[in-house]
Amino acid sequence: MRTVRLNKELEIFIAGIGATQSFLMAFYSFYVRKKDFRNLLLCILFLSVALRLTKSILWVYLDFTPMWLINLGFLAHSISGPALLLYSLYFLFPKKWSSYTILHFIPSALLLLFVSSLTLSNFWYSGGYSLLLFHQVAYGFMTLGLLGIRFLSKKHKSPMDKTSAIWITTLILGTVLFQFLYFSNYILGLTPYLLGPVIYLPFIYFLAFLLFKNPSLLKHDPTRKHQNIRLTQEKLGLYAKQLESLMQGKKLYLDSDCTLNSVARQAKLPAYLVSHVVNNTIGKSFPDFMNGYRIEDAKGKLLHADYAQIKIANIAYDCGFNTLSSFNSAFKKFTGTTPTKFQKTNARF
Missing domain, CATH: 1.20.1070 (Rhopdopsin 7-helix transmembrane proteins)
Incomplete structure (x- = not known):
């Protein structure tokens, strides 16, 4: 041997x-x-x-x-x-x-x-x-x-x-x-x-x-108990629109401490159902679901003249991120570039 x-x-x-x-x-x-x-x-x-x-x-x-x-x-x-x-x-x-x-x-x-x-x-x-x-x-x-x-x-x-x-x-x-x-x-x-x-x-x-x-x-994972959710695709689609409207209307993503449970409370839905809809109907993980709205908000601020003199870190915090590094990572994941390059390339001020 x-x-x-x-x-x-x-x-x-x-x-x-x-x-x-x-x-x-x-x-x-x-x-x-x-x-x-x-x-x-x-x-x-x-x-x-x-x-x-x-x-x-x-x-x-x-x-x-x-x-x-x-x-x-x-x-x-x-x-x-x-x-x-x-x-x-x-x-x-x-x-x-x-x-x-x-x-x-x-x-x-x-x-x-x-x-x-x-x-x-x-x-x-x-x-x-x-x-x-x-x-x-x-x-x-x-x-x-x-x-x-x-x-x-x-x-x-x-x-x-x-x-x-x-x-x-x-x-x-x-x-x-x-x-x-x-x-x-x-x-x-x-x-x-x-x-x-x-x-x-x-x-x-x-x-x-x-x-x-x-x-x-x-x-x-509490969602494991509810893998067989017996709802029609139409109903799941309505819940997905409800969550998206909630994000756009109340801007829950701006709170850095926002969790799945807090979103579920605002939507008046069970947490497992919110998780299921986000993962399977919207097609994103919950962190990506939240960060997608945060990044869109940040992009708007980076291109707005009122934020021309505001530090990128402050914009990150305003948009719901806890740290600048997590913001930079998420920004590059969603846009393929860094916040600084994005601002320099697209800003008109």
């Missing part, structure tokens, strides 16, 4: 911190699991990867590792594929939990029954490990298929915010690559054994960074 051509201590360090970070992500996912079963699936996924990494470290560097612990690592490997598929399924296509999906874990349950008795010679090296690797690669390709259907199929037009899209794409690509490298090592003989843990490290830390910056990725 080939191993990574790195210093021994460096190998241990890279694989070890990857396993540690996966354990931490599993713990955090479990901590916030309430009200959202997806977080429990995510916890299972990170925990299984962490155990698989730990098994790899022990396998390479500790010849006296007990067989039951080796089997536990293989068991974790068998769990990671189904856990990734199910988490991705329910993240990409939100719906209620189906008890039938637990059937995906039957092979893992069977392994668990024999975790103390399986050996390398009479099981893993007799086709068991090969079957496990093919099993996981199959789940990896199915998960990639879900990702492709969600973002490429015309049947699924409901928008997903950029951060969520990056989160789920990174998670899927990182885990599938991690699984494939074990397959490539043993089945194809192309890659070193510890290349998987080494490659996995930047993915898990990028995911941790995303989660640190956007903890709402794992928070319960």
